[in-house]
Amino acid sequence: xxNSNYKxxxxxxxxxxxxxxxxxxxxxxxxxxxMVFSILLGICLANGKLSTNLLIVRISTSITELFKxxxxxxxxxxxxxxxxxxxxxxxxxFQAGALALGLTGGAxxxxxxxxGLLAVPIGQLEAAYAIGLSKMQSxxxxxxxxxxxxxxxxxxxxxxGLLKGATIVSVxxxxxxxxxxxxxxxxxxxxxxxxxxxxxxxxxxxxSISGFVYFLERKLGRSKVDG
Amino acid sequence: xxxxxxxxxxxxxLSKSFGSHKxxxxxxxxxxxxxxxxxxxxxxxxxxxxLRCLNFLARSESGEIKFQNRSWSLNSExxxxxxxxxxxxxxxxxxxxxxxxxxxxxxxxxTAVQNVELGLIKVRKMTKNxxxxxxxxxxxxxxxxxxINQYPDKLSGGQKQRIAIxxxxxxxxxxxxxxxxxSSLDPELVGGILEEIKRLANTGITMLVVTxxxxxxxxxxxxxxxxxxxxxxxxxxPDEIRNSQESRTRAFLSAxx
Numbered sequence: 001x002x003n004s005n006y007k008x009x010x011x012x013x014x015x016x017x018x019x020x021x022x023x024x025x026x027x028x029x030x031x032x033x034x035m036v037f038s039i040l041l042g043i044c045l046a047n048g049k050l051s052t053n054l055l056i057v058r059i060s061t062s063i064t065e066l067f068k069x070x071x072x073x074x075x076x077x078x079x080x081x082x083x084x085x086x087x088x089x090x091x092x093x094f095q096a097g098a099l100a101l102g103l104t105g106g107a108x109x110x111x112x113x114x115x116g117l118l119a120v121p122i123g124q125l126e127a128a129y130a131i132g133l134s135k136m137q138s139x140x141x142x143x144x145x146x147x148x149x150x151x152x153x154x155x156x157x158x159x160x161g162l163l164k165g166a167t168i169v170s171v172x173x174x175x176x177x178x179x180x181x182x183x184x185x186x187x188x189x190x191x192x193x194x195x196x197x198x199x200x201x202x203x204x205x206x207x208s209i210s211g212f213v214y215f216l217e218r219k220l221g222r223s224k225v226d227g
Numbered sequence: 228x229x230x231x232x233x234x235x236x237x238x239x240x241l242s243k244s245f246g247s248h249k250x251x252x253x254x255x256x257x258x259x260x261x262x263x264x265x266x267x268x269x270x271x272x273x274x275x276x277x278l279r280c281l282n283f284l285a286r287s288e289s290g291e292i293k294f295q296n297r298s299w300s301l302n303s304e305x306x307x308x309x310x311x312x313x314x315x316x317x318x319x320x321x322x323x324x325x326x327x328x329x330x331x332x333x334x335x336x337x338t339a340v341q342n343v344e345l346g347l348i349k350v351r352k353m354t355k356n357x358x359x360x361x362x363x364x365x366x367x368x369x370x371x372x373x374x375i376n377q378y379p380d381k382l383s384g385g386q387k388q389r390i391a392i393x394x395x396x397x398x399x400x401x402x403x404x405x406x407x408x409x410s411s412l413d414p415e416l417v418g419g420i421l422e423e424i425k426r427l428a429n430t431g432i433t434m435l436v437v438t439x440x441x442x443x444x445x446x447x448x449x450x451x452x453x454x455x456x457x458x459x460x461x462x463x464x465p466d467e468i469r470n471s472q473e474s475r476t477r478a479f480l481s482a483x484x
Contacts, residue, residue, distance in 0.1 A: 126284050127332035127391075131346035131398060132322030134314055141349065145336045 012190040013197050016180075020194070023180030024201060030097050030174060031166040035159050037102025042109025049114050060110070067107035072165050076100040080172045097169030105162045112158065116151035117143060149220040156213045160206050167202075177201065234296075235260040235433055236281070236402065241290030243276060250276045251287065252457040258435065263428045265448035266437045269479060273457040274437045278404050281435065282324045283317055294320070294402075322350045325395030329407040331387040333379045333394070339366055340375040343394045351398065365393040369423060385416035392423060403427065405436040441483050445469065453479065 013020075048060025067075070080096035083089050091099065120143050128138035170179035181198045185191035236258040243251040250273045258264050266274040279285035281292060283299070291300045299320050301307060308316060334342050340362045347358035366375050369389040379387050388408060395403060405424060409417045421443050428434055428447050438444050444451060445465040453461045453468060453476050461473050471477055 121330075121332075123328060123330050123332040124334065127326075127328065127334070127394075129284060129317075130282060130321055130324075130326040130328075131394060132318045132350035133346070134318055137349055141345065142334055146334075149336075 006192070008193065009188070009190050010193055012184070012188045012193055016184045016188070016194070017197075019180050019184060020177060020197060020201075023175060023177035026094075026174065027163070027166050027176040027178075030094060030169060030176065031101065031159070031163045033094075033098040034101025034105055034162050034166070037098065038105030038109045038158065038162065039155075041102060041106025042113050045106060045110030046113030046117060049110065050117060064107045064110045067103045070104070072100060072104050072168055073171070075104060076168060076172055093169070093172050093174040096172060097166070097174045100169075101162050101165055104165065105158055108158050108161070109155065112151055112154045113147070115154075116147040119150045120146045152220065153213050153217045156209060156216070160209055163205065163209075164202065167198075234258075235262070235294070236435075237291075237293040237296075238277075238281075239291045239293070241277070241280060241287045241292065243273075243280065243285065243287045249457045251280065254290070254457075254459055256452065256459060256462065258433060260433055261431045262450065263434045263436065263448050264450050264452060265444035266435060266452045266454060267439075267441065267444055267479075268454035268460075271456075272454040274452075274454045275406050277454070278326075278406050278435060278437050281402075281404060282321050282326055284326075294323075318350065322346065322398050323400055324402045324404060325398060325400035326404045326406065327388070327391050327395055327408045329410045331379075331384065331391050331411070333387050333390045335379050338376050338378055339371060339382070339390050339393075342379070342390050343397045346394065346398050361397055362393070365397045366390070368396075369393045383416065384412045385419050388412065388420050389423065392420075392427075396427075401433065403432055403434045405434065405438070407437055407439065409438070409440060439483075441480070455479070 045060045045064050048056050049064070051057050051060070070078075076097065079100050080091065080093065083091055083096070124142055124146065125138055128142040133141065166176060167178045170176050170182065173179070175183075177198050178195075181194040182191070185194045188194075234257050236256075238254055238256040241251055241254040242249065252273075254273075254277060256264075266277065268274050276285050280287045287300070291298055293299065299316070334345070337345065340359060343362035343365055344355075344358040347353045347361060348355060351358075353361075363372070363375055366372060366389075369392055371386060371389050371393065374382060374386060379390065382390070392408075408424065409420050412420060417440070421440060424434075424436065425443075425447050436444070436448065445468075448465060450462060451465055451468045452459055453471075453473075455475050461468065461471060461476050463471070468476060469480070471480070
């Protein structure tokens with residue numbers, strides 16, 4: 001791209017936008033599947049960290065720290081190639097990508113869930129017990145609904161991270177937006193235009209999500225959690 | 228007070244420690260049906276912990292609690308209750324024992340009426356309609372008839388505490404526990420809540436009231452328990468306690484009154 005003869009050709013966008021759009025849908029799909037997995041894993045790990053059993057606490061903490069520290073890129077290779085080579089258990093590119101996103105996201109979600117659950121005052125649980133609610137009822141009816149107000153804004157921020165992280169899955173051949181951009185630019189010799197388009201789409205996506213979080217924070221902030 | 232046929236709550240040799248610190252040291256107390264017992268004493272004397280042991284928000288390490296001659300601490304084989312089966316017993320007990328907390332602990336994500344009807348629906352298994360009917364009635368009784376659909380964050384501390392009282396009363400408890408119910412209130416709101424508790428005391432419900440409001444305790448209670456350092460120093464009628472010869476009781480009362 002240092003070649004000064006590079007000529008901008010914005011027409012490629014007009015020509016290839018349906019392909020780019022298809023890639024975008026794959027990106028969103030894989031990030032959403034990864035997010036669902038993150039939430040489930042996050043809930044399990046958070047409850048594990050808050051357990052009274054020291055062994056469960058240690059295991060949950062170790063898993064959290066492990067997946068927080070493995071680069072997504074490396075995790076992706078381990079899952080996609082490692083699994084199939086070592087265990088003869090082949091995941092599709094999409095499954096491997098979603099799993100890697102889910103494990104990384106889940107580690108971050110665990111922290112967010114734990115903080116959210118701890119932010120609900122202990123008196124709430126005592127009051128729930130005092131009217132005769134069981135542990136399960138108290139969690140579902142009293143603690144979780146209050147924690148979710150605290151959890152949603154950081155949770156959406158984790159999703160933004162996963163959405164951007166999803167661009168990495170192209171390296172194992174998931175035909176996401178970045179994959180399409182690279183593929184098309186090999187044909188058209190217009191990488192700058194195509195990657196810029198991908199960038200602009202990402203920026204507008206994340207900015208709208210951030211705007212939504214801001215709106216949520218203001219709305220949820222009005223009914224504060226207190227005794 | 229032992230030996231009366233009316234003995235309703237029996238606390239026998241109850242002890243609890245936090246680490247090496249004995250919060251409750253061999254507590255023995257019997258409460259009769261319909262009796263109002265005020266528990267007074269300096270901060271850290273264990274009075275709140277004693278109250279919390281009664282509905283098992285705090286667990287005693289040794290000793291026993293009996294309600295109407297049935298042990299709530301030990302199962303039929305004399306072992307301490309444990310595990311899943313215990314949870315059902317606990318739920319049953321707790322719904323019969325209403326508790327009002329210092330910090331109100333109303334549920335902020337539920338309206339006043341939802342706060343009150345929750346236990347009726349989930350614990351008493353009532354239908355939504357009949358639960359709501361009772362909840363509204365209870366809120367009217369505590370003077371919140373016009374606030375039933377308000378969320379707690381729109382209400383004053385006194386109003387929140389009224390919701391908490393209505394929430395406890397809705398389950399028709401046999402015993403009410405008040406844990407410093409007025410200590411977090413603005414001074415001008417204390418009187419109203421004390422009035423509410425006094426009115427309740429006159430209905431004949433059995434009550435244990437932990438309080439720093441001495442005037443109130445001496446006026447409302449049938450008996451007063453004075454605690455210090457995890458021990459019951461003295462139990463007596465308000466007159467007996469007021470004229471106590473016990474030096475610790477005298478010191479405490481003269482510092483406060």
